[in-house]
Amino acid sequence: MGAHESTRRAEPGSERRPRSDAGTGERSPSERQERKKKVLTQGTSSMAQSIADAIVLKQGGVFLVTEQGGSIPLQGEHGFGLYYHDCRFLNGYTVELDDARPEVLASTAEADHAGVFRLANPRILMREGHIMSEHDVGLRWERVIDGDATAVYENITVHNYARSAVDLEVKLTFRAEFEDVYAVRGLMPEALGKVCAPTANDEALRFSYDGADGLQRAVTIRWGCRPDAIDGTSALFRVRLPPGHSQAVSLVISLSESSGAAPAHRHAPAPSCSGADVAAAKRRGEEHLAAQAQERAHVETDSLLVNRVLARSFTDLLLLRTPLDHDTFFAAGVPWYTALFGRDSLITALEVLPYQRTVAVDTLRLLARFQARERDPWRDEQPGKILHELRVGELARVGEIPQTPYYGSVDTTALFLILISRHAAWTGRLDVFHELRENVDAALGWLSSPEAHPEINGYLAYDSTSKSGLVNQGWKDSGDAIVNEEGQIAEPPIALVEVQAYVYLAKSGLADLFERAGEAETAARLRREAADLKERFERDFWLPERGVYALALVDGGRRAAVCSSNAGHALWAGIADPSRARTCAERLLSESMYSGWGIRTLAADEKAYNPMSYHRGTVWPHDNALIVAGLRRYGLDNEARTVFGGIVRAAMNYRMYRLPELFCGFPRGEHGAPVRYPVACHPQAWAAGAVPYMLASLLGLEPEGFERRLRVVRPVLPRLVRRATLRGLAVADGRVDLEFRRKRGDAVEVDVLRVEGDVDVVVEER
Numbered sequence: 032m033g034a035h036e037s038t039r040r041a042e043p044g045s046e047r048r049p050r051s052d053a054g055t056g057e058r059s060p061s062e063r064q065e066r067k068k069k070v071l072t073q074g075t076s077s078m079a080q081s082i083a084d085a086i087v088l089k090q091g092g093v094f095l096v097t098e099q100g101g102s103i104p105l106q107g108e109h110g111f112g113l114y115y116h117d118c119r120f121l122n123g124y125t126v127e128l129d130d131a132r133p134e135v136l137a138s139t140a141e142a143d144h145a146g147v148f149r150l151a152n153p154r155i156l157m158r159e160g161h162i163m164s165e166h167d168v169g170l171r172w173e174r175v176i177d178g179d180a181t182a183v184y185e186n187i188t189v190h191n192y193a194r195s196a197v198d199l200e201v202k203l204t205f206r207a208e209f210e211d212v213y214a215v216r217g218l219m220p221e222a223l224g225k226v227c228a229p230t231a232n233d234e235a236l237r238f239s240y241d242g243a244d245g246l247q248r249a250v251t252i253r254w255g256c257r258p259d260a261i262d263g264t265s266a267l268f269r270v271r272l273p274p275g276h277s278q279a280v281s282l283v284i285s286l287s288e289s290s291g292a293a294p295a296h297r298h299a300p301a302p303s304c305s306g307a308d309v310a311a312a313k314r315r316g317e318e319h320l321a322a323q324a325q326e327r328a329h330v331e332t333d334s335l336l337v338n339r340v341l342a343r344s345f346t347d348l349l350l351l352r353t354p355l356d357h358d359t360f361f362a363a364g365v366p367w368y369t370a371l372f373g374r375d376s377l378i379t380a381l382e383v384l385p386y387q388r389t390v391a392v393d394t395l396r397l398l399a400r401f402q403a404r405e406r407d408p409w410r411d412e413q414p415g416k417i418l419h420e421l422r423v424g425e426l427a428r429v430g431e432i433p434q435t436p437y438y439g440s441v442d443t444t445a446l447f448l449i450l451i452s453r454h455a456a457w458t459g460r461l462d463v464f465h466e467l468r469e470n471v472d473a474a475l476g477w478l479s480s481p482e483a484h485p486e487i488n489g490y491l492a493y494d495s496t497s498k499s500g501l502v503n504q505g506w507k508d509s510g511d512a513i514v515n516e517e518g519q520i521a522e523p524p525i526a527l528v529e530v531q532a533y534v535y536l537a538k539s540g541l542a543d544l545f546e547r548a549g550e551a552e553t554a555a556r557l558r559r560e561a562a563d564l565k566e567r568f569e570r571d572f573w574l575p576e577r578g579v580y581a582l583a584l585v586d587g588g589r590r591a592a593v594c595s596s597n598a599g600h601a602l603w604a605g606i607a608d609p610s611r612a613r614t615c616a617e618r619l620l621s622e623s624m625y626s627g628w629g630i631r632t633l634a635a636d637e638k639a640y641n642p643m644s645y646h647r648g649t650v651w652p653h654d655n656a657l658i659v660a661g662l663r664r665y666g667l668d669n670e671a672r673t674v675f676g677g678i679v680r681a682a683m684n685y686r687m688y689r690l691p692e693l694f695c696g697f698p699r700g701e702h703g704a705p706v707r708y709p710v711a712c713h714p715q716a717w718a719a720g721a722v723p724y725m726l727a728s729l730l731g732l733e734p735e736g737f738e739r740r741l742r743v744v745r746p747v748l749p750r751l752v753r754r755a756t757l758r759g760l761a762v763a764d765g766r767v768d769l770e771f772r773r774k775r776g777d778a779v780e781v782d783v784l785r786v787e788g789d790v791d792v793v794v795e796e797r
Contacts, residue, residue: 081707081709081710082096082109082110082111082366082709082710082713083691083707083708083709083710083711083713084098084099084686085097085098085110085111085713086098086099086101086138086140086146086148087140087143087350087365087366087713087714088140088143088144088145088146088174088176089143089144089176089178089350089351089365089369090143090144090176090177090178090316090319090350091178091179091181091353091354092115092116092178092181092353092354092369093113093114093115093176093177093178093181093182093183093286094113094114094115094176094365094366094369095112095113095114095174095176095183096110096111096112096114096365096366097111097124098111098135099135099138100133100134100135100138100148100150101126101138101146101148101150101172101174102124102125102126102132103121103122103123103124103125103206104123104125105123105124105125105204105206106123108217110215110216110366110367110710112215112366113183113250113284113286114212114366114369115181115286116288116423116424117211117212117369117370117422117423117424117425117426117427118209118210118211118212118248118424118425119208119209119210119211119212119215120207120209120238120248120250120286121205121206121207121250121284122206122207122208122210122215123204123205123206123207124203124204124205124206125203125204126150126170126172126187126201126202126203127201127202127204128152128155128168128170128199128200128201128202129155129157129163129199129200130200130202131152131153131155132153133150133151133152133153133170134150134151134152134153134165134166135148135149135150136149136150136151136169137149140687141346141687142313142316142317142320142346143320143346143347143349143350144175144176144177144178144313144316144319144320144350145173145174145175145176145313145316145317146173146174147171147172147173148170148171148172148173148174149169149170149171149172150169150170150172151165151166151168151169151170152165152166152167152168152169152199153165155199157199163193163197163199164193166192167191167192167193167197168189168190168191168192168193168197168199168272169189169190169192170187170188170189170190171186171187171188171190172185172186172187172188173185173186173187173188173309174186174309175309175312175313175316176316177312177315177316179315180285180312181285181286181287182283182284182285182286182312183283183284184281184283184308184309184312184313185281185282185283185284185309186255186279186280186281186306186309187201187279187280187281187282188277188278188279188280189201189270189272189277189278189279189280190272190276190277191272191273191274191275191276191277192274192275193274194274195274196271196272196273196274197270197271197272198269198270198271198272199269199270200259200267200268200269200270201267201268201269201270201280202262202265202266202267202268203265203266203268203280203282204264204265205236205238205250205252205264205265206264207226207229207238207240207250208222208226208240209224209226209238209240209242209248210222211424211425211426212366212367212369212422212424213424213426213432214426215366216367219426219431219432223242223243223244223425223426223429223431224240224241224242224243224244224425225240225241226238226240227239227240227241229263229264231261231264231266232261233254233257233258233261234253234254234257235251235252235253235254236251236252236261236264236266237249237250237251237252238250238251238264242425242428243425243429244425244428244429245290246288246289246290246425246428247288247289247290248286248287248288249286249287249288249289250284250285250286251284251285251287252266252282252283252284252285253282253283253285254266254280254281254282255279255280255281255282255283255306256268256280256281268280279306281306281308281309283308320346320349323349323352324345324349326387326389327345327383327386327387327759328385328386328387328757328758328759328760328761329757329758329759330386330723330726330755330756330757330758331755331756332751332752332754332755332756333752333753333754333755334749334751334752334753336679336680336683336688336751337679337722337726337749337751337752339688340679340682340683340688340690340722341722341723341726342688343682343687343688343689343690343719344690344719344720344721344722344723345386345719345723347689347714347716347719348361348379348383348716348719348720350714351363351364351365351369351379351714351715351716351719352390353369353371355371355397358393358394358396358397359389359390359393360376360380360390360393360394360397361375361376361379361380361383361390361394361716361720362376362716363375363376363712363715363716363717364692364712364713364714364715364716364718365712365713365714365715366712367710367712368712368715370420370421370422370423370434371397371398371418371420371421371436372419372420372421373398373417373418373419373420373440373443373446373447374419374440374442374443374446374506375716375717376394376398376716377394377398377417377443377446377447377449377450378446378653378657378717378720379716379717379719379720380394380395380450381446381449381450381453381724382653382656382717382720382721382723382724383720383723383724384450384453384454384457385457385723385724385727385732385734385760386723386727386760388454388457388458388761391450391454392454392463394450395447395450395451395454395463395467396466396467398417398418398443398447399447399467399470401417401418401421401436402415402416402417402418402470402473402474403415403416403417403418403438403477409433410433410435410436410437410438410439411433411437411438411439411501411504412438413438413477413483413484414473414476414477414483415444415473415474415475415476415477415478415480415483416438416443416444416474416477416483417438417440417443417444417446417447417474418436418437418438418440418443419434419436419437419438419439419440419443419501419504420434420436420437421434421435421436421437422434422435422436439501439504440501440504440505440508441484441491441492441493441504441505441527441530442504442505442506442527442529442530442533444474444477444478445474445478445530445533445534445536445537446533446537447470447474448471448474448475448478448537448538448540448541449533449536449537449540451463451464451467451471451540451541451544452537452540452541452543452544453540455544455736455737456540456734456735456736456737457734457736457761457762457763458736458763459735459736459737459738459739459762459763459764460736460763461544461547461548464544464548465548471541475538475541475557478491478534478537478538479560485523485524486524486526487524487525487526487584487585487586487587487588488526488567488571488584488588489567490526490530490531490567490571490584491526491530491531491534492523492524492525492526492584493505493523493524493525493527494523494524494525502523503523503525505525505527505529505530505597506529506654507597507632507646508646509645509646511639511644511646511647512645512646512647513525513527513582513583513591514582514591514593514633514637514638514639514647515585515591515592515593516591516592516593516637516638517638518637518638518639519639521583521585521591522585522586523585523586524585524586525583525584525585525591526583526584526585527582527583527597528572528580528581528582528583528595528597528598528600528601529597529600529601529604531564531568531572531601531606532568532600532601532603532604532605532606532607533600533604534564535561535564535565535568535604535605535606536603536604536605536606538557538558538560538561538564539557539558539561539605541557542554542555542557542558542561545557547737564606565606568601568606569607569608569611571584571588571590572584572590572601573611574590574592577592577594577618578614578615578617578618579594579598579614579615579618579619580597580598580601580607580615581593581598582594582595582597582598583597593633593634593637593639594618594623594624594633594634594636594637595632595633595634596619596624596630596631596632596633596651596654596655596658598615598618598619599615599619599630599654599657599658599661599662600657600658600661601615601661602615602616602658602661602662602664602665603657603658603660603661603664604661605664607661607665609665612665612667613665613667616662616665616667616670619658619670620670620673620674621634622635623635623636625673625674625677626642626650626677626696626697626698626699627677627698627699627700628650628677628678628680628681628694628699628705629650629651629652629655629674629677629678629681630650630654630655630658630674631648631649631650631696632646632647632648632649632650632651632654632696633646633647633648635648635696640696642695642696642697642706643695643696643706643708645693645708648695648696649693649694649695649696649708650681650693650694650695650696650705651692651693651718652678652681652690652693652717652718652721652722653717653718653720653721655674655677655678655721655725656678656717656720656721656722656724656725656728658674659671659674659675659724659725659728659729660724660725660728662674663728663729663731663745666745668729668745668747668777671725671728671729671747672729672747672749672750674725675722675725675726675729675749676749676750676751677699678690678721678722678725679722679749679751681694681705682722684704684705685705685713689713689714689719690713690715690718690719690721690722691707691708691711691712691713691715691718692708692711692712692713692715692718693708693711693718694706694707694708694711695707695708726749726755729746729747729748729749730743730746730747730748730755730757730769730771731743731744731745731746731747731795732760734762736762736763737763739762739763739764739765739789739790739791740762740763740790740791740792740793741760741762741767741790741791741792741793742793742794742795743769743781743792743793743794743795744795745795745796746771746779746781746794746796747777747779748771748773748777748779752773753772753773754770754771754772754773755770755771756768756769756770756771756784757769757770757771758784758785762790763788763789763790764788764789764790765786765787765788765789765790766785766786766787766788766790767783767785767786767787767790767792768783768784768785768786769781769782769783769784769792770782770784778796779796781794
């Protein structure tokens with residue numbers, strides 16, 4: 032994606048060590064450890080204002096988070112704003128009519144790069160002394176994000192609906208403080224650089240910031256028509272309208288990064304900003320989205336609800352697709368995690384793999400490029416590990432935070448290997464395996480090296496060896512996520528149940544690829560290791576009195592004997608013994624675990640349960656999606672359909688059917704809608720991929736790309752659906768179109784509508 036010609040973007044990862052020649056310089060180890068304790072806090076935010084109803088627009092690396100009426104509050108602590116490269120460039124932007132805030136009538140952001148806000152005047156005492164009745168004047172505020180130009184195009188049309196002429200002032204006010212996203216979250220309060228005094232004239236308003244990393248960041252607002260006055264950081268436009276007439280105020284907000292400060296009187300080059308430019312930017316965005324949509328398979332059902340949830344899911348996935356150099360990945364979520372996260376990006380790519388392959392390959396290449404090659408406690412880095420998080424903002428560039436990248440996740444390395452094998456199963460090709468062979472070997476080496484990480488009874492575990500990293504390093508990575516049956520927080524080292532399952536699946540899948548590559552000895556070794564792990568796993572993790580797998584083993588091999596959703600990931604990976612799968616599923620679907628909207632992260636009868644806790648009782652759509660796939664693997668079809676139905680009905684209660692990162696775990700019977708988690712990301716990548724992945728699991732899509740075959744195994748349809756059509760499904764080098772129809776009862780008939788290329792379709796009914 033493009034910065035302006037004068038913009039020189041820092042290459043993420045180009046500085047593998049904290050800088051000693053910029054900003055505050057190198058900190059002492061004790062200072063860095065204390066700082067890291069603050070910046071690695073996950074799952075919470077100091078934001079006082081909820082973003083649950085925020086309007087989100089994004090294209091490429093630029094995204095905007097606003098209130099329902101399109102504004103960014105000028106006061107208070109909040110997460111709204113205009114962001115780029117881990118920096119909030121604008122943290123305030125309001126529109127006023129004669130010093131009065133307009134009322135919000137409607138807002139839409141269906142295209143995700145473009146939005147329209149309908150506003151109207153409140154009852155206003157005018158300067159001349161008369162009163163303007165409410166809704167005499169309407170505003171149509173249209174905005175479009177152009178990621179390639181790192182700009183936001185806007186057109187504010189004022190229309191007079193009164194029977195007499197109106198004469199009023201439209202005031203646009205801006206605030207720019209250039210906070211790093213960690214400062215926005217309240218984790219890094221001090222600024223490192225210098226916010227320069229804004230400059231303004233009748234052509235543009237410019238804010239700039241001289242960063243401690245040597246970059247000057249700037250926001251330039253250029254007017255389509257000259258303001259009647261400039262008052263500080265406000266532009267005032269006089270609007271005089273006869274009845275039935277309109278007047279437009281156009282502007283473009285350009286973001287830039289450059290090395291070296293520019294003279295204060297100069298303004299950065301900016302695109303033109305007429306109403307036609309806004310329309311052209313919107314059209315370019317639509318063409319870009321349409322081109323990306325052509326890359327994937329399309330699915331449609333006879334259920335309006337399911338169709339709307341699917342459409343929103345795929346639209347959000349396009350929105351979250353983010354470029355990094357020449358590759359793209361699914362950014363984890365807006366606004367806090369719009370970055371490359373190993374776990375999130377990998378799981379989302381796995382969810383989308385039945386429909387789209389490109390992002391999976393790009394994600395693998397990116398993560399391989401940043402694979403750890405040295406030991407560094409500051410970053411929890413060990414050779415062979417796949418990163419947890421990569422940031423590119425000022426704090427990362429000067430070494431104030433370790434996300435450059437940071438490697439504190441215990442499961443990402445196995446997920447990296449799982450995606451390689453699943454991609455090969457769909458494509459029937461070994462090219463990615465061969466391309467990343469050194470990375471595969473390094474990742475396997477880390478998984479099997481007790482010197483690289485702690486072990487508990489031979490199981491892969493984690494510990495914060497630096498005593499300043501993430502305390503918990505699985506997907507439930509908040510500090511209080513992992514608990515024992517007494518409700519106490521478990522202390523590392525910790526061997527999580529799902530991590531062992533991921534290691535099993537990674538080795539099982541890679542064994543097939545090594546064998547196909549002619550390395551039978553390595554394949555046999557991996558199969559032996561996987562079989563041994565599976566046998567020991569049943570002995571050490573199964574809780575017969577609970578009918579479920581333990582959340583984890585802790586120091587000394589003691590079990591964290593609580594019922595959690597993590598156990599369902601053992602079903603997904605296939606490590607669970609078939610004789611225990613149904614018992615485990617019954618526990619997961621019990622009243623204490625299944626809220627009616629989805630499976631909770633922790634059972635309601637556990638002592639540590641809290642339906643409002645980030646990881647101890649809430650419901651996460653992606654977590655449920657993996658469990659649904661696991662239920663299907665073991666033939667538990669009705670249970671899988673129940674979970675699918677709950678998640679889809681939950682989506683019905685969210686704006687535009689957009690599933691958030693998580694929601695609270697209160698029982699469905701207590702409320703008519705799922706209770707929102709106030710600072711949850713939305714859109715969020717693995718939540719967006721959840722429903723498409725669950726549907727693919729229910730339809731029984733099992734690729735055998737090397738055999739040029741697609742198996743459709745025991746297909747079932749959700750209870751809300753009687754017909755589903757899947758077009759353009761890519762298997763090996765071919766494509767197929769399928770139609771699924773419910774017959775009597777739950778029986779499903781599959782018609783092969785079209786086959787293109789060398790691929791067979793085999794339907795295996797019940």
